[in-house]
Amino acid sequence: MDKIRLGIIGMGNMGSGHLRSILNGECPRITVTAFADTNPEKLANAGKLAPDAAAFDDAIKMLDSGLIDAALIAVPHYDHPKLAMECFKRGIHVMTEKPAGVYTRQVREMNDAAKASNVKFGIMFNQRTNPIYARAREIVKSGQLGELKRMVWIVTNWYRTQAYYDSGSWRATWNGEGGGVLLNQAPHNLDLWQWIFGMPKRIRAFCTVGKYHNIGVEDDVTIYGEYDNGATAVFISTTGEAPGSNRLEISGTKGKLVLEDGRMKWWRLKEDERYTCFNNPNGFVWPECDYEEYTAQEPDGHPEILNDFAASILDGTPMLSPGEDGLNSLSISNAAYISSWTDDWADIPVDEEVFEKNLAKLCADEKITKKTVMVNETAESLSERWKVRW
Amino acid sequence: MDKIRLGIIGMGNMGSGHLRSILNGECPRITVTAFADTNPEKLANAGKLAPDAAAFDDAIKMLDSGLIDAALIAVPHYDHPKLAMECFKRGIHVMTEKPAGVYTRQVREMNDAAKASNVKFGIMFNQRTNPIYARAREIVKSGQLGELKRMVWIVTNWYRTQAYYDSGSWRATWNGEGGGVLLNQAPHNLDLWQWIFGMPKRIRAFCTVGKYHNIGVEDDVTIYGEYDNGATAVFISTTGEAPGSNRLEISGTKGKLVLEDGRMKWWRLKEDERYTCFNNPNGFVWPECDYEEYTAQEPDGHPEILNDFAASILDGTPMLSPGEDGLNSLSISNAAYISSWTDDWADIPVDEEVFEKNLAKLCADEKITKKTVMVNETAESLSERWKVRW
Numbered sequence: 001m002d003k004i005r006l007g008i009i010g011m012g013n014m015g016s017g018h019l020r021s022i023l024n025g026e027c028p029r030i031t032v033t034a035f036a037d038t039n040p041e042k043l044a045n046a047g048k049l050a051p052d053a054a055a056f057d058d059a060i061k062m063l064d065s066g067l068i069d070a071a072l073i074a075v076p077h078y079d080h081p082k083l084a085m086e087c088f089k090r091g092i093h094v095m096t097e098k099p100a101g102v103y104t105r106q107v108r109e110m111n112d113a114a115k116a117s118n119v120k121f122g123i124m125f126n127q128r129t130n131p132i133y134a135r136a137r138e139i140v141k142s143g144q145l146g147e148l149k150r151m152v153w154i155v156t157n158w159y160r161t162q163a164y165y166d167s168g169s170w171r172a173t174w175n176g177e178g179g180g181v182l183l184n185q186a187p188h189n190l191d192l193w194q195w196i197f198g199m200p201k202r203i204r205a206f207c208t209v210g211k212y213h214n215i216g217v218e219d220d221v222t223i224y225g226e227y228d229n230g231a232t233a234v235f236i237s238t239t240g241e242a243p244g245s246n247r248l249e250i251s252g253t254k255g256k257l258v259l260e261d262g263r264m265k266w267w268r269l270k271e272d273e274r275y276t277c278f279n280n281p282n283g284f285v286w287p288e289c290d291y292e293e294y295t296a297q298e299p300d301g302h303p304e305i306l307n308d309f310a311a312s313i314l315d316g317t318p319m320l321s322p323g324e325d326g327l328n329s330l331s332i333s334n335a336a337y338i339s340s341w342t343d344d345w346a347d348i349p350v351d352e353e354v355f356e357k358n359l360a361k362l363c364a365d366e367k368i369t370k371k372t373v374m375v376n377e378t379a380e381s382l383s384e385r386w387k388v389r390w
Numbered sequence: 391m392d393k394i395r396l397g398i399i400g401m402g403n404m405g406s407g408h409l410r411s412i413l414n415g416e417c418p419r420i421t422v423t424a425f426a427d428t429n430p431e432k433l434a435n436a437g438k439l440a441p442d443a444a445a446f447d448d449a450i451k452m453l454d455s456g457l458i459d460a461a462l463i464a465v466p467h468y469d470h471p472k473l474a475m476e477c478f479k480r481g482i483h484v485m486t487e488k489p490a491g492v493y494t495r496q497v498r499e500m501n502d503a504a505k506a507s508n509v510k511f512g513i514m515f516n517q518r519t520n521p522i523y524a525r526a527r528e529i530v531k532s533g534q535l536g537e538l539k540r541m542v543w544i545v546t547n548w549y550r551t552q553a554y555y556d557s558g559s560w561r562a563t564w565n566g567e568g569g570g571v572l573l574n575q576a577p578h579n580l581d582l583w584q585w586i587f588g589m590p591k592r593i594r595a596f597c598t599v600g601k602y603h604n605i606g607v608e609d610d611v612t613i614y615g616e617y618d619n620g621a622t623a624v625f626i627s628t629t630g631e632a633p634g635s636n637r638l639e640i641s642g643t644k645g646k647l648v649l650e651d652g653r654m655k656w657w658r659l660k661e662d663e664r665y666t667c668f669n670n671p672n673g674f675v676w677p678e679c680d681y682e683e684y685t686a687q688e689p690d691g692h693p694e695i696l697n698d699f700a701a702s703i704l705d706g707t708p709m710l711s712p713g714e715d716g717l718n719s720l721s722i723s724n725a726a727y728i729s730s731w732t733d734d735w736a737d738i739p740v741d742e743e744v745f746e747k748n749l750a751k752l753c754a755d756e757k758i759t760k761k762t763v764m765v766n767e768t769a770e771s772l773s774e775r776w777k778v779r780w
Contacts, residue, residue, distance in 0.1 A: 149630075149631060150546070150626075150628075150631065152542075152544055152626060154542055154639065156540070156641070159674075159675065159676065159677070160673060160674070161666065161667050161668075161670045161672065161673055161674075161675050162667055162668050163670060163671050163672060163673050164672075164673030164674065165673075167673055204594065204596070206594070206614060206616075206622070208620070211620060212667060213667065220622075222614055222622060222624060224596060224612055224614065226596075230598070230601060232596070232610075232612060234612060234624060234626065236540075236542060236624065238540075240539075240663075240667070241539060241540065241641055241646075241663070242659060242663045242666070242675075242676070242677040243645075243646055243657050243659075243676070243677065243679055244641075245639060245646070245648070247637075249544065249635060251546070251631055251634075255633075256631075256633055256635070258635070267633050269632060269633075273630075273631070273632045276551065276632070277551050277552055277602060277603065277630070278551075278552050280551050280553060281553050282551065282553060282554075283550060283551055283553050283554030283555075283557055284549075284550070284551075284554065285549065285551050285632075286549065286632070286633070287549070287632045287633065289633055
């Protein structure tokens with residue numbers, strides 16, 4: 001096999017965006033041989049783009065067709081795990097859009113099924129391809145920042161208008177998406193949080209529903225997290241602020257990183273702060289640092305992730321964004337919801353029963369009154385959408 | 391009267407620092423005619439600096455001496471209100487060091503006494519003299535930022551070593567100072583928070599005791615605050631991080647301010663974001679902004695505040711830092727303690743009974759085991775100490 005035969009499930013904005021970039025030649029080791037959607041209009045549109053690929057009105061038929069080696073799942077969040085498991089059963093490799101799912105039980109089951117299978121499983125955390133985040137992770141994981149103390153991430157530049165939310169009746173609903181900014185926009189950042197800084201043990205979060213938009217899910221969140229070693233994390237996100245910020249600060253006993261404006265600033269202490277604290281005879285000390293900056297061009301993350309996925313299938317290389325990792329960011333957002341719903345701490349791993357009971361109630365009580373206004377999206381706005389914005 | 395006759399109460403680091411700067415001619419409308427301290431050594435040291443001023447081993451005797459028009463209170467926090475009220479009784483103007491006191495009941499009583507008196511009452515929030523903060527306040531108060539949405543202040547550059555805490559047995563104790571970083575270092579920032587952004591209605595805070603030092607009070611805090619209009623505030627401070635940060639971000643419906651590195655960045659939206667949100671037909675919008683930057687030299691805040699105090703006495707000008715304002719920052723820190731102690735929300739105005747009960751227990755249970763190691767402080771380190779650090 002020198003090329004992956006890919007089938008795309010879901011020909012909405014994301015699915016057709018991926019299709020376009022593959023057709024553009026951005027993923028030389030992938031051919032789209034089939035696609036599936038239950039919506040005839042979307043199916044027809046995709047057929048115009050890729051007349052040589054087989055069109056299916058049912059994903060399962062596509063999985064059983066023998067036409068594909070791998071599937072890209074770009075359907076609503078709730079269905080990611082179910083479809084992934086249908087693929088695993090059939091020995092079909094899986095790349096799923098984020099989030100991994102809506103609740104962790106479902107995602108744990110998916111991860112177990114992936115493990116028991118013999119296929120590759122990836123998730124579309126395309127911001128991991130940004131060299132600045134990768135470098136930050138490398139510095140943290142190699143211990144060059146010492147023992148971690150604090151992370152503060154202000155990522156408030158996911159601005160969306162009411163027109164965005166009105167563009168699909170499923171958007172920003174409990175039944176359709178399973179949440180708001182935490183499930184749709186912030187998963188990228190929640191994933192980078194855990195990828196770089198690790199998983200907190202408990203969360204206290206403040207999620208505000210419909211603060212800036214006429215929606216029934218949260219569009220503003222502040223999360224406080226605590227770690228086993230005493231480190232803390234603050235994570236702030238919203239779709240209601242302009243011009244927002246994207247500034248990630250990480251500090252440890254050996255220095256500090258600040259990622260902002262497409263640049264990573266790195267202060268490296270000449271002496272571990274813990275040593276200075278207990279050995280310097282002066283009360284007021286401004287410990288000496290080396291300083292360096294790092295910038296890098298951001299690659300177009302989506303094809304990068306697909307290429308990495310193809311390489312892992314074809315060459316057996318380790319994956320940049322393994323599907324199992326989706327459980328981590330989802331655990332953070334699930335815990336944030338639990339904390340906000342119960343107005344109390346939420347532990348990680350999350351209490352799945354509490355989460356599901358509350359979510360079920362929100363879904364049952366939900367009245368979707370939004371009118372749907374179609375908003376035409378260009379290929380540019382799509383590629384723009386999930387890029388790292390500074 | 392063309393010059394204020396000032397008496398300084400407490401000739402420790404702060405009191406003698408103020409004395410030095412007045413003797414250096416930095417406060418042309420103030421003469422130090424007397425000072426008081428119960429410690430003979432400190433009294434003798436001050437006498438060497440200011441041989442023409444009268445030395446008192448008891449503050450009350452100085453207040454009754456007829457030698458002073460105004461008093462500068464630079465004693466441990468608990469005694470600020472008591473001494474201020476002794477001054478008010480005698481018609482003596484008061485400038486107190488921050489914080490206003492340790493608990494709000496005491497400070498409310500002090501404020502009532504000030505109001506009933508006929509004298510001027512100021513508090514040493516010297517960072518208010520920084521033109522960058524003053525400008526930020528003016529922009530916010532004039533409505534140029536629109537309706538406020540969010541404040542995030544990371545002010546983690548109050549670094550202190552263990553030697554600092556060991557330099558006085560009263561330091562960083564419940565009995566001696568009434569708290570840690572919230573009562574000693576952060577009051578400046580808590581004051582600027584409320585001065586620029588206003589008072590929150592409730593607080594959820596996470597204070598960690600002795601996280602980075604061998605002390606029995608908090609040296610690390612994260613505060614989350616909520617406002618009547620739904621705005622939120624996050625405030626992060628510590629004495630255990632190096633190199634720390636000092637970055638204040640404020641956003642409103644008409645733009646954003648970021649104060650960092652001695653510079654204020656101002657993004658002014660061309661159109662109110664609330665209008666854009668509900669009227670722009672596109673889902674993904676990056677609203678247009680005008681951008682400007684503002685920098686200014688920081689004056690030496692302590693003499694500025696004293697000069698402003700003198701002018702208010704001599705010329706009747708309004709004071710930059712009125713003493714009554716001390717209640718606000720203290721209310722935030724008191725609420726932060728209550729929230730942390732009860733692991734729950736704390737309203738503002740604070741529940742004074744809950745605060746005092748908890749504080750009394752902490753004081754009663756406190757075992758001060760720290761050895762005291764004298765650390766010599768130079769005049770430079772003192773002037774450096776309370777400057778705005780970026």
